[in-house]
Amino acid sequence: MIVEALKRVTSGIAVGGVWTFVVLSILKFNHIEATVSDIWISMLGSLIIGIYFGLSSFIFEVDNWSHLKTTAIHFSLSIAVYFIIAFSAEWVPFTPFAIITSALIWILIYILVWTGWFIYFKKIEASLNEEVRKKK
16 A cells, blocks of 8 residues: 555656646746746645645545545545645635636546546446456
C-alpha cells in the first residue's frame, strides 16, 4: 500500500510539473513577466493538486461503494481541494463571476476526464469479457 501511494504521489508530482511547464511556456511565449514568488506559489499549488489527484484515485478502489458514490465523493473533494488551492495561489479572484466561471470550466474538464476514463475501462472490460468467452 505504501509503495503504491508513493507511486501515485510521484505520478501526481510529475503531472503537476508538466502543467507548471505548460503554463510557464505560455507566459514565456506571450512575454508575460512573473515574479519568482508568483511562480513558486503556483508551482506549489500545481504539485499539491497533482499529489491530491494521485492519492485520491484510491477512492475508486473501495469495493463496497457504488460508482456513483465514489464519483460523487471524488468530485466533491476534488472541487474543494481545487478551490482551496486556487484561492490560496490567487489563480481565481474571489468574485462571483470568477468563481462561477472557474467552477464551470473545472466541471467541464472533470466530465471530459471522467468520460475518457469511463470509455477506456469499458474497452478493457469488453476485451476481458472477450478473452473469457474465447476460453469457454
